Amino acid sequence: MSVLSTPTSAPSATGLPDAEPGLRRRLAARAARLPRLPRLPARVTARLTPAARLWIVGALTAIAIACFLLLFIRGSFDFTFPRRLTMVGAMVIAAFTQGVGTVVFHTVTGNRILTPSIIGFDSMYTLMQTLIVFVFGGTVIASTEGLPKLVAQTALMVLFATLLYRWLFSGRFGSLFLMLLVGVVIGMAFDSLSTFLQRLLSPTEYDLLSVKLFGRLSAVKDDYLPLAFAVCAVIAVVVWLRRMRLDALLLGRDAATAIGVDHKRELTVMLVLVATMIAFSTALVGPMTFYGFIVATLAYQLAGTYKHAYVLPMAFLLGLFTLAAGQFLMQHVFYAAGFLTVIIEFVGGLLFLLLILRKGTL
Amino acid sequence: MIEFADVSKSYQGTVVLGPVSGVIEDGGITAVVGPNGAGKSTLLTIIGRLLDPTSGTVTVGGMDVRTSKSRDLAKHLSILRQENHMTARLTVRELVGFGRFPHSQGRLTPQCREKVEGAISFLNLADLADRFLDQLSGGQRQRAFVAMVLAQDTRYVLLDEPLNNLDVKHSVLMMRQLRRAADELGKTVVLVIHDINFAAAYSDRIIALRDGQVVTSGTVAEMMDDAVLTDVFDTPVEVHHINGRPTAVYAA
Numbered sequence: 001m002s003v004l005s006t007p008t009s010a011p012s013a014t015g016l017p018d019a020e021p022g023l024r025r026r027l028a029a030r031a032a033r034l035p036r037l038p039r040l041p042a043r044v045t046a047r048l049t050p051a052a053r054l055w056i057v058g059a060l061t062a063i064a065i066a067c068f069l070l071l072f073i074r075g076s077f078d079f080t081f082p083r084r085l086t087m088v089g090a091m092v093i094a095a096f097t098q099g100v101g102t103v104v105f106h107t108v109t110g111n112r113i114l115t116p117s118i119i120g121f122d123s124m125y126t127l128m129q130t131l132i133v134f135v136f137g138g139t140v141i142a143s144t145e146g147l148p149k150l151v152a153q154t155a156l157m158v159l160f161a162t163l164l165y166r167w168l169f170s171g172r173f174g175s176l177f178l179m180l181l182v183g184v185v186i187g188m189a190f191d192s193l194s195t196f197l198q199r200l201l202s203p204t205e206y207d208l209l210s211v212k213l214f215g216r217l218s219a220v221k222d223d224y225l226p227l228a229f230a231v232c233a234v235i236a237v238v239v240w241l242r243r244m245r246l247d248a249l250l251l252g253r254d255a256a257t258a259i260g261v262d263h264k265r266e267l268t269v270m271l272v273l274v275a276t277m278i279a280f281s282t283a284l285v286g287p288m289t290f291y292g293f294i295v296a297t298l299a300y301q302l303a304g305t306y307k308h309a310y311v312l313p314m315a316f317l318l319g320l321f322t323l324a325a326g327q328f329l330m331q332h333v334f335y336a337a338g339f340l341t342v343i344i345e346f347v348g349g350l351l352f353l354l355l356i357l358r359k360g361t362l
Numbered sequence: 363m364i365e366f367a368d369v370s371k372s373y374q375g376t377v378v379l380g381p382v383s384g385v386i387e388d389g390g391i392t393a394v395v396g397p398n399g400a401g402k403s404t405l406l407t408i409i410g411r412l413l414d415p416t417s418g419t420v421t422v423g424g425m426d427v428r429t430s431k432s433r434d435l436a437k438h439l440s441i442l443r444q445e446n447h448m449t450a451r452l453t454v455r456e457l458v459g460f461g462r463f464p465h466s467q468g469r470l471t472p473q474c475r476e477k478v479e480g481a482i483s484f485l486n487l488a489d490l491a492d493r494f495l496d497q498l499s500g501g502q503r504q505r506a507f508v509a510m511v512l513a514q515d516t517r518y519v520l521l522d523e524p525l526n527n528l529d530v531k532h533s534v535l536m537m538r539q540l541r542r543a544a545d546e547l548g549k550t551v552v553l554v555i556h557d558i559n560f561a562a563a564y565s566d567r568i569i570a571l572r573d574g575q576v577v578t579s580g581t582v583a584e585m586m587d588d589a590v591l592t593d594v595f596d597t598p599v600e601v602h603h604i605n606g607r608p609t610a611v612y613a614a
Contacts, residue, residue, distance in 0.1 A: 244467055245468070247460075248463050251448060251457075253412075258410065258412065258436065258441045258442070258511075258514075259440075259460055259461065259464055260432050260434075260464040261463070306450035
């Protein structure tokens with residue numbers, strides 16, 4: 001028998017509650033006085049279960065994708081539709097890798113401010129592209145497209161990340177924040193190196209390069225997509241199987257270890273997965289520093305629960321909705337299709353600053 | 363039985379603990395006391411495998427805490443640290459539910475729910491069960507974390523300053539509950555405590571640390587002595603017997 005099987009209905013057996021009815025009344029009164037949550041109207045918050053919220057966002061996403069795919073087709077359907085379908089495929093990959101990657105990263109690092117880009121992935125991508133143009137000249141960058149290049153870039157990025165983590169987690173430092181700090185410094189070093197090399201390029205080559213350096217959904221080659229989908233599917237299964245452990249990691253390193261989660265192993269596995277995801281995303285649609293941040297922050301607000309079983313799909317759906325609806329509006333309402341990622345980065349950057357200023361700490 | 367042998371911990375050459383050796387017998391409450399910086403919390407977190415010692419071995423109930431699987435250990439040993447930072451927003455009931463993680467891996471069974479509710483009422487949290495942790499006072503939050511540890515239902519319970527943030531009334535209630543857990547269920551409770559009089563009133567054994575070393579240890583009767591306490595705390599302490607209870611007087 002256990003101490004905890006004491007029935008709730010007979011609390012006096014514990015010798016506690018009957019002794020203090022006054023406290024209970026005071027607490028009940030205080031609970032009644034508590035202000036409502038300012039986020040959503042309380043009635044709405046109470047009625048919508050996390051599953052219902054997912055269905056609503058899912059439906060909105062489906063509508064946005066349908067609009068993007070089917071409306072405003074000028075000219076041949078057979079020409080336009082497959083191209084748009086490829087873009088939707090790229091959106092799915094970007095939303096999954098950035099949304100899920102950022103949420104998982106936030107969970108294992110125990111903060112909700114720093115994003116994977118902070119450990120230098122975008123910077124490494126930029127440096128790699130710059131180096132290719134610098135060493136081989138601008139024409140090469142156009143002619144070396146293809147699966148091997150993508151796989152090589154991804155492998156290089158994951159290798160870089162794994163080496164960094166292994167070095168930092170060797171026990172010499174043992175501090176996540178130190179690791180993040182090193183990530184920032186390395187990212188800055190890569191950025192500076194890229195800027196320096198870009199200064200040395202001829203204007204034509206720089207122009208060719210700058211096309212590569214901003215996320216371009218419309219420039220995705222459809223032969224990348226099957227591989228990207230396969231990788232994402234595998235990652236999705238692994239993350240889904242570990243969703244409960246991710247929940248436990250929210251308690252922080254010590255409490256998670258105390259309830260039997262091998263924190264170090266989970267951290268390493270998750271960081272390798274995050275590295276793979278962000279590398280794929282960066283190589284496929286270009287660097288997007290704040291997109292994952294926006295999506296994850298919104299997902300925490302809208303999911304209505306801490307459980308990863310809901311937060312992760314919510315982040316993915318919100319990411320997809322943002323891209324599909326944004327691209328649709330930019331293309332057909334504002335006639336500025338290329339600027340979607342710029343706007344996402346702008347809004348995301350503002351949100352990032354706002355949250356940092358409000359919280360004051362990491 | 364908890365055994366630690368030649369356990370030491372140092373940071374960049376500065377030794378903060380040990381090497382210390384000792385045994386904590388099964389059953390009852392063992393209080394770890396000592397001045398600030400004595401290494402009490404360090405010793406407790408090493409026993410609870412949250413901190414790797416620089417040297418030495420620790421076994422809890424025959425399991426080596428460094429080599430055993432964390433998941434298996436979590437069914438035998440629970441530990442609560444002083445500060446608990448959390449990323450997500452949880453209600454009290456959700457937090458206490460995490461105590462069942464070693465047994466259910468996140469999927470609460472009906473039996474788990476029963477234990478969770480039991481732990482909540484045990485710590486008198488029933489009215490607060492659906493409140494978010496960030497809506498609670500420090501003391502209420504502290505009780506919620508202790509409820510989580512009790513829901514884990516382990517034979518060995520390690521608590522780092524469980525009376526932190528608690529007022530006199532709730533300190534007394536907390537110690538009574540821990541006393542009951544030890545007496546009626548044979549749990550082995552080890553806690554770090556600052557108030558020597560609380561240690562004397564509710565524990566069976568006291569281990570005194572100072573400057574990273576075990577100065578002395580023994581039963582309450584042995585430890586509640588002018589000379590012993592004066593030595594441990596490096597401050598004049600007199601022990602008076604008030605209503606038959608040894609009481610340390612030091613603020614004079």
